[in-house]
Amino acid sequence: MWEARLDAPAEPRLESTLSADERARGDRFLLPRDGHRFRRGRALLRAILGEYLDEDPARLRIECGGHGKPRLAGGRCQFNLSHSHDVMLVAVAAACVGVDVERIRPLADPERVAERFFSDAERSALASVSPRRRPEAFFRCWTRKEAFVKATGRGLSVPLRAFDVGLDETQGRARLDVRGHDEGGRWSLWGLPAAPGHCAALVAEVPIERVRHGRWAERSFRSKRSL
Numbered sequence: 656m657w658e659a660r661l662d663a664p665a666e667p668r669l670e671s672t673l674s675a676d677e678r679a680r681g682d683r684f685l686l687p688r689d690g691h692r693f694r695r696g697r698a699l700l701r702a703i704l705g706e707y708l709d710e711d712p713a714r715l716r717i718e719c720g721g722h723g724k725p726r727l728a729g730g731r732c733q734f735n736l737s738h739s740h741d742v743m744l745v746a747v748a749a750a751c752v753g754v755d756v757e758r759i760r761p762l763a764d765p766e767r768v769a770e771r772f773f774s775d776a777e778r779s780a781l782a783s784v785s786p787r788r789r790p791e792a793f794f795r796c797w798t799r800k801e802a803f804v805k806a807t808g809r810g811l812s813v814p815l816r817a818f819d820v821g822l823d824e825t826q827g828r829a830r831l832d833v834r835g836h837d838e839g840g841r842w843s844l845w846g847l848p849a850a851p852g853h854c855a856a857l858v859a860e861v862p863i864e865r866v867r868h869g870r871w872a873e874r875s876f877r878s879k880r881s882l
Contacts, residue, residue: 656744657703657871658742658743659743659871660743661695661740661741661743665694669699669701670698672702677694680693681694681697692741696738698712700734701715703734703745703747707732707747715727716728716729720808722808722809722810723810724805724808724810732747733751734747735752735806736754738756739757742758746859749861751806751860752857753801753803753857754857755799755855756850756853756854757794757798758853759853759854765793768793769781777796781793791854792822795856798854799858800818802844802857805858806858817833818834821844823846826846826848827845827846828845828846829844829845829846829856842859843858844856845857848868
């Protein structure tokens with residue numbers, strides 16, 4: 656699991672690895688800041704995957720699956736990425752994996768969002784949290800649900816109310832219950848430490864015993880190990 660900042664200055668060495676399509680996508684953003692975030696995020700992803708695979712990042716072919724999940728051509732390893740404003744997470748594993756990070760922020764109508772997307776058990780758990788802590792609990796639930804949906808690779812074809820996640824604050828293993836299916840037993844949910852003011856979660860199609868964390872540093876990036 657790697658964390659990086661997207662608000663750092665552009666690094667020409669990194670961005671030189673981008674494909675023509677990635678450059679074009681970055682140029683289509685209306686706000687230059689958003690284009691910079693996209694280009695830096697994709698360049699960092701290529702650098703990280705290149706380290707794991709011992710390959711030139713510019714030569715990696717990154718494709719999109721049927722529901723928009725990015726993947727490596729040839730399937731040599733699994734990865735997923737998420738960003739919220741200037742915080743980016745990249746998970747690399749041997750099995751299917753999903754990661755999500757969100758900045759904790761006020762919502763205009765969180766109850767309506769919860770009614771639409773959270774299960775009965777999740778809404779009950781959220782209602783039991785003090786109003787002061789409720790925004791954090793909301794995004795803790797949201798990131799855990801998003802991480803599972805992303806890990807499956809099926810996008811929003813997976814109804815968000817069809818499974819339950821735990822809202823406990825403990826980092827590490829967390830509850831995931833996919834109702835009416837044995838699928839839940841295939842997946843592990845992990846509450847991640849996150850940058851201040853953020854929530855983050857990881858789901859993998861293997862039992863998670865430990866997650867290795869790192870922060871991007873161009874000249875000190877050495878590890879080639881994942882989950």
